[in-house]
Amino acid sequence: MGQIHLEKVRKAFGEAVIIPELDLQIEDGEFVVFVGPSGCGKSTLLRLIAGLEDVTGGQIVIDGQDATELPPAKRGLAMVFQSYALYPHMSVRKNIAFPLKMAGMDQAEINRRVDYAAKTLNLDNYIDRRPAQLSGGQRQRVAIGRAIVREPAAFLFDEPLSNLDAALRVGMRLEISELHQRLKTTMVYVTHDQVEAMTMADKIVVLRAGHIEQVGSPLELYSAPRNTFVAGFIGSPKMNQLGGAEAARYNAETIGIRPEHLRLSTTEGTWKGTVKVSEHLGSDTFLHVESPVHDEPLTVRADGEFPVHAGDVVYLTPEEDKIHRFDAKGLAIR
Amino acid sequence: MATLHTKSAARAMMAPAVIVLLIWMIVPLAMTLYFSTLNYTLYNPFSTPFIGFENYTYFLQDPTFLAALANTLILVLGVLAITVIGGILIALLLDQEFYGVNIVRLLVIAPFFVMPTVAALVWKNMMMNPVYGVIGQFLQAIGLAPIDWMTELPLLSIIIIVAWQWLPFATLILLTALQSLSEDQKEAAEMDGAGALSIFWYITLPHMSRAITVVILIQTIFLLSIYAEILVTTQGGPGSQSTNITYLVAQQATSYGDIGAASAGGIVAVILANIVAIFLVRLIGKNLDA
Numbered sequence: 001m002g003q004i005h006l007e008k009v010r011k012a013f014g015e016a017v018i019i020p021e022l023d024l025q026i027e028d029g030e031f032v033v034f035v036g037p038s039g040c041g042k043s044t045l046l047r048l049i050a051g052l053e054d055v056t057g058g059q060i061v062i063d064g065q066d067a068t069e070l071p072p073a074k075r076g077l078a079m080v081f082q083s084y085a086l087y088p089h090m091s092v093r094k095n096i097a098f099p100l101k102m103a104g105m106d107q108a109e110i111n112r113r114v115d116y117a118a119k120t121l122n123l124d125n126y127i128d129r130r131p132a133q134l135s136g137g138q139r140q141r142v143a144i145g146r147a148i149v150r151e152p153a154a155f156l157f158d159e160p161l162s163n164l165d166a167a168l169r170v171g172m173r174l175e176i177s178e179l180h181q182r183l184k185t186t187m188v189y190v191t192h193d194q195v196e197a198m199t200m201a202d203k204i205v206v207l208r209a210g211h212i213e214q215v216g217s218p219l220e221l222y223s224a225p226r227n228t229f230v231a232g233f234i235g236s237p238k239m240n241q242l243g244g245a246e247a248a249r250y251n252a253e254t255i256g257i258r259p260e261h262l263r264l265s266t267t268e269g270t271w272k273g274t275v276k277v278s279e280h281l282g283s284d285t286f287l288h289v290e291s292p293v294h295d296e297p298l299t300v301r302a303d304g305e306f307p308v309h310a311g312d313v314v315y316l317t318p319e320e321d322k323i324h325r326f327d328a329k330g331l332a333i334r
Numbered sequence: 335m336a337t338l339h340t341k342s343a344a345r346a347m348m349a350p351a352v353i354v355l356l357i358w359m360i361v362p363l364a365m366t367l368y369f370s371t372l373n374y375t376l377y378n379p380f381s382t383p384f385i386g387f388e389n390y391t392y393f394l395q396d397p398t399f400l401a402a403l404a405n406t407l408i409l410v411l412g413v414l415a416i417t418v419i420g421g422i423l424i425a426l427l428l429d430q431e432f433y434g435v436n437i438v439r440l441l442v443i444a445p446f447f448v449m450p451t452v453a454a455l456v457w458k459n460m461m462m463n464p465v466y467g468v469i470g471q472f473l474q475a476i477g478l479a480p481i482d483w484m485t486e487l488p489l490l491s492i493i494i495i496v497a498w499q500w501l502p503f504a505t506l507i508l509l510t511a512l513q514s515l516s517e518d519q520k521e522a523a524e525m526d527g528a529g530a531l532s533i534f535w536y537i538t539l540p541h542m543s544r545a546i547t548v549v550i551l552i553q554t555i556f557l558l559s560i561y562a563e564i565l566v567t568t569q570g571g572p573g574s575q576s577t578n579i580t581y582l583v584a585q586q587a588t589s590y591g592d593i594g595a596a597s598a599g600g601i602v603a604v605i606l607a608n609i610v611a612i613f614l615v616r617l618i619g620k621n622l623d624a
Contacts (some may be wrong), residue, residue, distance in 0.1 A: 073527035085522035089540040099526035
């Protein structure tokens with residue numbers, strides 16, 4: 001079980017309101033990702049769920065029970081911190097066993113669970129080392145191990161991959177996704193990296209300044225962003241957003257078109273432009289094209305290799321059915 | 335280019351300092367060793383015949399020696415116990431956020447700036463005097479008999495005075511250690527179900543172990559040579575109840591004018607200090623490894 005319902009949850013530090021009233025339903029077994037720019041309140045929201053911060057108002061209900069006033073340990077949640085927060089003077093075994101020892105479990109059961117967790121996470125060979133003797137990825141696994149032995153109702157991850165290098169991050173991302181497949185436990189995951197959000201989540205919660213901008217599956221957010229903020233935040237490279245005359249042609253204040261939905265041609269098309277920068281990755285080609293229709297260069301993605309370079313003239317044609325229209329308030333027009 | 339020349343240049347430039355330092359250490363040590371083999375008294379300083387190890391046997395067989403050795407150990411251990419435990423408790427208190435914490439921190443550190451003789455005199459006359467001392471007056475006020483600290487509990491009095499002087503040092507070092515404990519670890523332990531006491535025992539205390547080691551090592555060095563506090567309060571008495579090795583050695587020279595025996599005592603003290611140091615480093619030195 002791992003159902004978390006936030007009802008009218010509010011958080012303020014003195015005068016500064018971090019999270020104005022907010023409602024959110026997290027269902028059992030879901031992988032929910034909180035994503036947003038830094039300072040949007042996503043970590044605070046996670047800490048409110050964990051109980052490390054007190055709510056200023058509202059209710060947190062876990063598995064149908066009001067947990068608003070419960071101390072962190074009583075909520076049945078386990079957390080993985082950005083800094084891993086391992087205990088430096090304890091071996092890996094003792095680190096993982098710590099929550100069980102605190103729960104007063106008998107030693108045989110502790111050993112059984114720790115061994116199982118160590119095996120699952122490939123930590124057998126390091127079990128007697130101290131955290132200082134481990135690499136970043138191994139430390140991360142120990143932190144996850146310490147969380148899973150408790151068999152919690154839900155896991156909370158606070159930007160767990162941001163201290164790892166790029167290659168390791170991709171690997172750990174997969175491991176966490178696999179872990180979720182296997183355990184089928186609710187996971188709440190905070191990140192500022194929209195790629196992590198898109199790849200791992202069942203449900204993404206996009207936050208800005210403590211407000212939920214949109215909740216939905218990764219593809220919902222990609223194909224039907226509710227407003228210009230979500231449109232710009234989800235997807236990489238960013239969606240091109242054009243205003244003015246071009247937008248007016250579509251009866252909108254702003255139109256958005258993703259880089260992958262602009263067809264490229266060297267001979268003909270709707271918008272004429274000049275290549276400013278070209279990035280050739282082999283699998284894709286990214287072009288930054290200066291065009292009179294927009295002040296900023298438009299980003300275009302082409303599959304495979306597209307042989308143009310800085311200074312070349314190209315034509316861009318938006319795919320009509322992939323154009324997103326937004327009104328003066330930035331909300332999507334459907 | 336840089337290596338060979340700079341190396342010899344560096345040696346040449348360091349030489350004066352090293353030589354001065356060597357003379358500074360070697361000469362007194364050699365003189366002490368030399369004096370310890372002479373029958374050298376201030377009553378007859380012009381005749382100092384060589385007598386071998388007689389000063390050593392005299393000093394070691396002095397019945398006061400064993401008492402002084404025991405007193406030295408009790409003094410060191412007593413002060414260490416009070417300062418480490420008290421230091422941890424005060425550091426925990428000062429780590430909290432409360433109104434006026436900065437002023438309180440300053441006040442707590444203040445005793446460290448008071449000279450040993452002054453501190454001892456203040457304690458002797460204003461705190462522990464049975465008639466007009468604060469403690470005596472307080473005991474009388476609640477209907478108890480005042481204690482004549484310097485005659486009834488001489489060694490304990492000295493332990494209290496010295497502990498008062500060293501508590502700020504311990505508190506300061508332990509407080510900085512406490513402040514370097516990451517908040518995440520405490521929060522992780524809280525999530526793991528540890529209560530305040532468990533967090534202290536399993537997380538905070540191990541984190542402070544290195545600082546505690548430093549406090550013990552540094553304080554031991556200084557506590558083995560406590561002298562001024564004894565001189566201005568009990569003068570080692572009554573009898574030899576508050577005489578430590580350092581005071582005994584000084585007594586040989588100042589009271590009895592026996593430079594030879596004092597020198598032998600000095601060498602014994604050096605050897606004892608080294609034994610203690612070896613024990614300490616063996617016992618807790620591993621905490622200093624990263």
